[in-house]
Amino acid sequence: MTSSTPQVNPTFDLSSCEQEPIRTPGSIQPHGFVLALDATGRVVQASDNLVQHLGKPPAAVLGGTLADAIGAPAAAALQPELQDERVRERPSFAATIRLSEKDHCCFDVLAHRYDTLLMLEFEAMTRAGAADFRHLYPLVGDFLQQLNDSDTIEQMSRTAADEIRTVTGFGRVLVYKFDEEGHGHVLAESNDGSLPSYLGQRFPASDIPKQARELYAANRIRLISDANYTPARLVPPVNPLTGAPNDLSFAALRSVSPIHLQYMRNMGTLASMSVSLMVKGRLWGLISCHNAAACHIPFDKRTACEQLGQILALRITSREDADELQFRLEVRRVMVSVLAGLTQGADFIENMGSVFPELLQFARAGGAAVAVDDRILRYGDTPDESQVRALIGWLDQHTHGDLYHTDRLVEHYLPAGAFLHCASGLLAMPISRIHKHYLLWFRPEFVHTVDWAGNPHAKEAPPDAPRQLSPRTSFATWRETIHGRSAPWHPGEIEMALEFRTALLGIALERAEQMAELAEELGRANKELEAFSYSVSHDLRAPLRHIVGFSDLLLEAAGNDTLDKRQRFLKNIKESARLAGKLVDDLLSFSQMGRASLRPVRVNMNELVRSCVDKLTLDTQGRHVQWHVGDLPEIVADPTFIQLALYNLLSNAVKFTSQRDPAIIRVDGRRDGTETVFDVSDNGVGFNMDYVHKLFGVFQRLHRMEDFQGTGIGLANVRRIVERHGGRVSATSSGGHGATFTFTIPNTLPSA
Template sequence: MQNYKNLKVDLSNCDTEPIHIIGRIQPHGFLLILDHATLQVEQVSSNISEFLDVTQEELIGKKLELFCSGEGYLLLEKQLRNAVKLNPQLLLVQGKLFFGFIHETNGKLVLECEPSSPSADQQRLENTFLFSNFQSELDTTDELEGQAQLLVNHVQQVLNYDRVMLYVFDEEWNGEVIAERKKTGVHSYLHHHFPATDIPAPARDLLQKKHVRQIPDVEAEAVDIVPYINATTAAPTNIILSELRNPSEIHLEYLKNMGVSATLSFSIMVRGKLWGLITCHNLSPVFIDYWKRQLCYLIAKAFSNAVMAGHEKRDIGTLEHYKQIEEQLIQQMSSSDEVVQGLFYGKHTLLDITEGAAAAVFIHNKLTRSEFAPEECQVMEIIDWLVANSNNRVFSTRQLSKVMPGAVAFQDKASGLLALEISRYNKEYILYFKPEIRETRIWAGNPEKPERGADKILHPRKSFQNWEEVIKGKSLPWTMNELEITEILLKDITTILLRNQAQQLNQLNLELKVNAEDLRTKNSRLEDFTNIITHNLRSPLRNIRGLHKLYMAEPTQDVAAEVMARISGMADNLSATIDDLNLILKATIEKPLPQGDVPIESIIETEKQNLQDEILQSNAKFVTDLSLKTLSIPKVYLESILHNLISNALKYKSNKRQPLITIKAWQDEQNSFLSVSDNGLGMDLEKVGARLFMLYKTFHHNKNSKGLGLYLTKMQIEGLGGHISVESEPDKGTTFLITLPNVQ
């Protein structure tokens, strides 16, 4: 059978080949698949009888006691149960010594055995010496080139393979041989490149999980696992971590085309990622025992650590330099009015923290570009593409035209792109650009010409002769340092922008509070005006009614003339008041109330006219003492205040005596004073207390009392920064004193 039932693999589908369910193994060992709980055999390799005195038919459905009973079985069971802690293990079965490789998969135990011969102490000493010597030399070699050559030299010495190469992956999983040790007459692949398709994704995934992989003979006939479908799971068993699993048929064909008969590979893992491979080729079949494989694996791990240490040593120095510049950039931005100014026009620019040749920033709907950047329309085209296609806050590529076809037009300036997303919604980005480089790359054969055979199936290439290609549309790659420092920059810029936005929001909140307070003040004033209109106009209207009654009682021509003259004067006063209120209303909506020097005596006379009917009926007498002639106050407020206080003095007059109303005005260095006194009913202030100026509170029985005048007066005076006080005694009268700060 082939590796799979009902599946033919060629170059068209090898990148999705399910190598974990290959149903065959290599013939240099045998395989058993056991129930984890009972150790009952469920599948077995068909070559079991070549290693043990038992057939596959006898084993399936039985426990291992069939060929290993008594104390031998108890020891084997203990070793299988302990496999997680110790793997591989030396197993003694039917008097034969095997290396037992054991792993668990989906509730099954996969047991693989390859014959083991006792290792001489001398060989172990030599292996220890070789590793110690390699480690010592590695510790004294700083450059990667020297370390790589040291690696292949030692591995070739241990294995005696015809060719040992160090094969390193690039960011697109193409490979390059950067070091090689070979025997005389063997073809060299040093500095040759191999396409990513040579080691497709499933194979790379396997190399990350299983770091040692041996094929002793590419021509060896594979051994079936029977049955292929596990009866308890109704599916092939996952043997991805198998030591003996048969290779992909495509890979075997590839090796044959290279003229290779045996291979051994060791994964180089750096920071948890597949960095490269030690690839060993032999032109004739050869089996390498576990001890030598393990020695080379330890050498590979030591080299991996050296690579990582070298990277970290170089990275830390460069990264620290970048960090210092980035901190200064942030300081520049913090002290600048705009973020862009701090990024482009200070001692340092954002280009100083990468090897990029140009940069652009689009923020607050404004694009800023450095020299050598693509044109404005091209930069915006890139941003539009990022918004539509990239979900990562940091996006990088060294071949932009591969993912964005339109970028071919400006690949001379922007083959490489590193994009930092500030706000995808607002299309705000920081962009770094690297120009196209022209690179001549030597491939081991044409990587783009797979061959279709007579069976009409795509096969691996047969030629591995030198094939030169001029690489276009690519830039130098973005380093880990560049990616890391720009991520830091993005976070810091985002922090600054958020801080600025927070400050702007705080300022807006303050302005909103001021505006809200202003609106409350204006609303209060509008309410005052409503009350002023209602209150101030009620008395003139009441006087007009009184004059009308006077005329109706004595409808003579003389009385009519007198009434009409008085009404005319009141109407003029009402009209003037309404005009003033309209002007004040318009001003209130837009700005504070206008203040000016208002003549006090003129306002008193106006209010006496408005209250003339009540004055005539009460025969009230007025006395004025105005050493202060004017007040700096809104005219409408002074009218309202005097109107309320005079009308109250008339309203709460005493029937025992002629009403006397005294109005005084004076000032000192700090304040201006206005008082209105009467000899009316007076009040018991101990009883009235703080309620005197409360809304709708009255303290004498009077049909015209509304409890509004004093409330309005107090609110208006306090609105001007002043205050009002009162002195009063029952049946003696009341004095209201208004204190207003002088206008500086």
């Protein structure tokens, strides 16, 4: 292993870290060597430090076999481990070999296939025997047990940092998480005191360029044994099979950026190792290990650390999912409470005002406002009404999505500087696409300090200096006070707010449908009222006119007419008064049908029909009427209402068969799926089916009153009674050959 004199903060002639070829550096770290084989097993590339490790230059092995390069015994020991199915794109342990009996130095050999080559990496080891992975299993078991006893991600991270420092012997182990902006926040630290503590501090996102983060996500572990190393170049410098620079993304010995090496030296660390924490497919954070002196960690210990990192990532996933679920359940519970309150009254904005406390709890806000047309209701700590109106005007012009949210409103809307104390954060929900209807939540300013490991805003060179890149030199704690921001909006809050908006629109749509249905119902009721008023005035006028007319005749003929004539006048007066009284009684009955509550019980329909027939005895005296009543099934219904409907149907049958001898009236019933069907048939005069749609309306008659007397309300009562039970009523006839009236009663009545 070679080491050069430490360099002190050089500058690097690079235009940007993003262009640095970190995947194809063309070199490796010198604590090992590399041999690259083609498909035939020939060595086609080697690192230029073979002289130090094998005592021969690269030219001596290129084109030869593996046995030619490392000796037949070592090659024979390796060969069984290099089968195609065993070697993949990520390095795996192949064997620990000794190149000669006299040589006491062993090499751990790692193998992987990538970039069309079989890459063999030989890492020099000081131990005498092969790598021993047996300690990995109890280590993992103990670690899992300790994680199970941890409640928070910080506690789990602290446990992981302690375990990995024990395994590696590094002086400081950090566990840090990347925030939404890419800054690293140190959650846990295990430190032996040889290096400064960074616990709780932040590292700016610029410390790890985008392409480096992508590489961290692809290759989960990376070791730098000595930041002062001199790279060993590959010979030839490009992949001989592709003609392009070798992609060493998964090589354990891959050389790293000279900028990063200087970064390490500036930090006072000569050895480092990082383990990627992947949570749900994204780079959540890193376990970052540092040591003040050069230090090599063998593959078996690196494997143990990688396993611990994977276990920690899984537990972080589980903990975050559980916390997220609990958070969403709580927000949803509040949302359900709010929605329940919004359905209590007809005035939307007043309803919204009644649930303001729950709205604040829903969004963890300090204030809220609802704007509908020119009305604005505010609750809690909010901007004044004029400021809210101006903000809504800005939102209407500049935001067009289903939701707008920011934790730094003043950066987007400069007038917000006047009310930072109550509205540094804003969650705005448009309720209408056409009108300025908004629901707004405000979060107050959250003034807080952030401790950075060095000033992230410091300039390394004046603005007019040539564009060169060098890593920052200071990692001393630099405290920044953050103004003009609120607590950030949680992704779960945003999703729940979108769901809340959908529910609000659903309530508004339901209200609109109810209003439309009510308008339609009112229109229908107005038409029925007009017809009702006309019929009442017409039908009541006739008997009343008769009463007045015959009374006048009686007065004019007082003492002059015969007794028979006066009796005829009095009879007509009595009959007209009776008809008017019956009309009023039927109207009252029809009105009661819509208001009275049903009292359903089990009803014997055969007994009900017999009682109706008995009541009709007076109307059938002197007539030949044949009653045919089948075996009727029982139903569950209000017996009083059903008896009235049956009586009306049977009375109609008796009336309209008055010209038949014999009159034949049938009553039948049957079960039909979920309902019971009843038919009342007669052989009377029937009716014209062209007017069947009028049959069940109030005061609708299809025959002249002179031929068949009646008020025209009976069948309307039948329909109302049947429909109150959730059933249907219909009628069929062929004029002059009788009629059949059918009504159904559900086997299970609808709820009231």
